Amino acid sequence: MEAAFYEKIGDGRVACKLCPHNCVIAEGRRGICRVRENRGGTLYALTYARVASVAMDPIEKKPLYHFYPGGDILSIGTWGCNFSCRFCQNWTLSMQEVETEEFPPDRLAATAASRGSIGVAYTYNEPTIWWEYLYDSCRAVREAGLKNVLVTNGFVNMEPLEKLLPYVDAMNIDIKAFHEGFYKELCGVKLESVLEVVERASKNCHVEVTTLIVPGHNDAPKELDNLASWVAEHCGRQTPAHLSAYFPRYKLDVEATGESLLLHSREIFRKHLDYVYLGNVSTADGSDTDCVKCGAKVIARSGYRIDTAGMSQDGRCANCGFDNNMVNS
Numbered sequence: 001m002e003a004a005f006y007e008k009i010g011d012g013r014v015a016c017k018l019c020p021h022n023c024v025i026a027e028g029r030r031g032i033c034r035v036r037e038n039r040g041g042t043l044y045a046l047t048y049a050r051v052a053s054v055a056m057d058p059i060e061k062k063p064l065y066h067f068y069p070g071g072d073i074l075s076i077g078t079w080g081c082n083f084s085c086r087f088c089q090n091w092t093l094s095m096q097e098v099e100t101e102e103f104p105p106d107r108l109a110a111t112a113a114s115r116g117s118i119g120v121a122y123t124y125n126e127p128t129i130w131w132e133y134l135y136d137s138c139r140a141v142r143e144a145g146l147k148n149v150l151v152t153n154g155f156v157n158m159e160p161l162e163k164l165l166p167y168v169d170a171m172n173i174d175i176k177a178f179h180e181g182f183y184k185e186l187c188g189v190k191l192e193s194v195l196e197v198v199e200r201a202s203k204n205c206h207v208e209v210t211t212l213i214v215p216g217h218n219d220a221p222k223e224l225d226n227l228a229s230w231v232a233e234h235c236g237r238q239t240p241a242h243l244s245a246y247f248p249r250y251k252l253d254v255e256a257t258g259e260s261l262l263l264h265s266r267e268i269f270r271k272h273l274d275y276v277y278l279g280n281v282s283t284a285d286g287s288d289t290d291c292v293k294c295g296a297k298v299i300a301r302s303g304y305r306i307d308t309a310g311m312s313q314d315g316r317c318a319n320c321g322f323d324n325n326m327v328n329s
């Protein structure tokens, strides 16, 4: 399918405007994400309706802890990414072309509805570079009365984001670090563009943020403090934050994140944010939700076993009625 958001700029070249890389692509070449190709002066979205992975996942796996807790969501992804993170934890899909199957938007929406899913999560690889399929699918899923969830690196230009946002219900956005050097050297992009997207999205839909703690690269206490404080100031202190343990993958082989580093990082985040969760570890209480007002256990999580006995039907604390920024209806 012909891509959206590009211009023909002469000599057979095109300028893609989908993400802040703003690639200028010569005939026969692809952009940095490798899924948008210039064929004869026209830009094509190569992965439209091409799906590499489909699964029903617990919503907590995205991770989203404050959005229909305990529910399952049909999760899909394809291949490609506009980042080049040396520590990518999912590089088999993001960094290489893999086999795909056709899954048109109307069939996707019908499948989600027939399986009793909350909706559809666009995940596994970067969904915003799948923009044309994302847009058509989000509209079809919404028409079926279901929800759309994006798990994204937040590196997308404002115009495509604005057009998509009316159909998006929740996002988990990575803030991988809080200094430009990390984004530039390890991911090949600019942090500033990501922060703009996090702030804009949080005004329109439910947003949770994730930071993968990579020892020696983004774990300085001052940096973590600045990151959490930025989220509180720009998105609100009730924004759920996930701190995940890194394991050596792809091109980076520094040691895995230790539990004590994660616990210390959580302590720093908690000064600014009400809901801070630990991921990729099995620390006791690392993923429970306690009511900010009365301290009662609202949700107990053990792996993907979720006990929502402390939550009322509308997502409030069953003990005191406080709204812990839980979307459940």
Ligand code: SF4
Pocket: 016, 017, 018, 019, 020, 021, 022, 023, 030, 031, 032, 033, 034, 035, 036, 082, 129
């Ligand atoms: S979406 Fe792909 S082709 Fe377009 S600007 Fe971004 S990296 Fe380049």
